Amino acid sequence: MKKNIDIIIIGFALFSMFFGAGNLIFPPYIGMTSGSGWLTSFLGFVLADIGIILLSINAVAKAGSYQAVVGRAGKKFGISLEFIMMLCLGPILVVPRTAATTYEMSIAPLFGSFNPALFSVLFFGLTFLLTVKPTKVMDIIGKFLTPVLLVALAFLIGKGIISPIGELKSFTGSEELFSTGLTQGYQTMDALGVGGVTALIMTSFLTKGYKDKKENAILTVKASLVAGLGLILVYGGLTYLGATVSTIYDVSISQTTLLINITSHLLGSAGTILLGIVVAFACLTTSIGLTSVTAKYFEDVSNKKVKYEYLVTLICVFSAIVSNLGVDKIISIAAPILTVLYPVSIVLVLMSSFGNLFTKNSTFKGAAYATLLISLLTVIDSLGISVSFVHILPFNNFGFNWLLPAIIGGILGHLFLKDEVNMFYNKAS
Incomplete structure (x- = not known):
């Protein structure tokens, strides 16, 4: 009770x-x-x-x-x-x-x-x-x-x-x-x-x-x-x-x-x-x-x-x-910062939620850095410096233009970055 x-x-x-x-x-x-x-x-x-x-x-x-x-x-x-x-x-x-x-x-x-x-x-x-x-x-x-x-x-x-x-x-x-x-x-x-x-x-x-x-x-x-x-x-x-x-x-x-x-x-x-x-x-x-x-x-x-x-x-x-x-002023300050941080956070949390599929830290690194790059370019574009290709990425209209780059980055990290299996996850699970 x-x-x-x-x-x-x-x-x-x-x-x-x-x-x-x-x-x-x-x-x-x-x-x-x-x-x-x-x-x-x-x-x-x-x-x-x-x-x-x-x-x-x-x-x-x-x-x-x-x-x-x-x-x-x-x-x-x-x-x-x-x-x-x-x-x-x-x-x-x-x-x-x-x-x-x-x-x-x-x-x-x-x-x-x-x-x-x-x-x-x-x-x-x-x-x-x-x-x-x-x-x-x-x-x-x-x-x-x-x-x-x-x-x-x-x-x-x-x-x-x-x-x-x-x-x-x-x-x-x-x-x-x-x-x-x-x-x-x-x-x-x-x-x-x-x-x-x-x-x-x-x-x-x-x-x-x-x-x-x-x-x-x-x-x-x-x-x-x-x-x-x-x-x-x-x-x-x-x-x-x-x-x-x-x-x-x-x-x-x-x-x-x-x-x-x-x-x-x-x-x-x-x-x-x-x-x-x-x-x-x-x-x-x-x-x-x-x-x-x-x-x-x-x-x-x-x-x-x-x-x-x-x-x-x-x-x-x-x-x-x-x-x-x-x-209004606080929101205007917050928007670009949160636009950079939030996608990276989501990617790492989602991958961790399915840790049995993503056992190498190198996969996390590749996905995180790719997501961070796209998020930064999106913010730069919103500030008036044209980075037009971010708008043609899949799911851009939903705010998920980082999704495909995250997947590609994760695959590249898994294939080309040397890393050991994450032992912490195995113990925790």
Whole structure:
């Protein structure tokens, strides 16, 4: 009984850590653009978002750490990739964005004249208080914050199902709808922080007395399934809400405006308040989780020479400053960095998930470096320096133009790079 309760609590916390404000605005827009075909788009979204998350958590849990996965492309490569990724998840991009999003979607609509600098101090002051004790993070999120978030979401979705706003616009072309959902799910880039998040989950189970590594890994996967189920239900509900306004709005409407209008249609002025609560709790839980994950990572990197509490303080202070740049500016900074990091991370995680097929580190190296090259060229092209061939690669329209080069790179690495069989995987499996 205790084990099941622990799985549910940590699963709830994991749900909240992945369910940020970005996840709130994607599904309604997908539904609005899909109408009667919303379920097809939704399935594509789930596959590219939740599917990759679950595969990633499973791979990291089996390997024992994220470094054991990405390090197969080379020790220095793995350390560098993880280090940059954790900086992005922490004070540079993702954590500051949670405060900026909360201000723009929750505080500004309700308290228009509230000072943004003061709000950032209050937001990260609360983040600090709820994060400074690492063993309590998952319990605080799972027991207290997530239930509030779920109740608010359930109320909004339930109202939309009982009293649909409008008719579902008729759509055909299931292949196009599925690819739309697939692309949107990929663009959430939720699996980027899965290494640190998985480590936090496993540590939480460890502090609850589950010291056997195999049992700990199994419980971690089960908690991720709880989170995955929660995400599927919420995403499904939000996608359907979007579909009910498909005859009212078109693709010209912004994702944020669409969500605000849906809540206003369903609940009137009370909808603005409810949306503010949902966004605030979604962003706060993400901020708490990622601040803890990042601080724990850098504490371990420093061999505990820099204490967790000091790192939490540093992250909160720096994030408070960066958050005042605003959501649009932070996103514009984040986009090229994430475009480079995310594909490489996915390739290494997917290959690790099927480790019985990929036993040589040289295969990982070839695939990782080929993916990195294409990702870098894609970013260079987006900055105005023409690298036109990246657009003619297969699956470019889905954001997967790195897929074929990764396969070719893996084959070349396997054939021409000398390497020993990865013994760690054999032991872990």
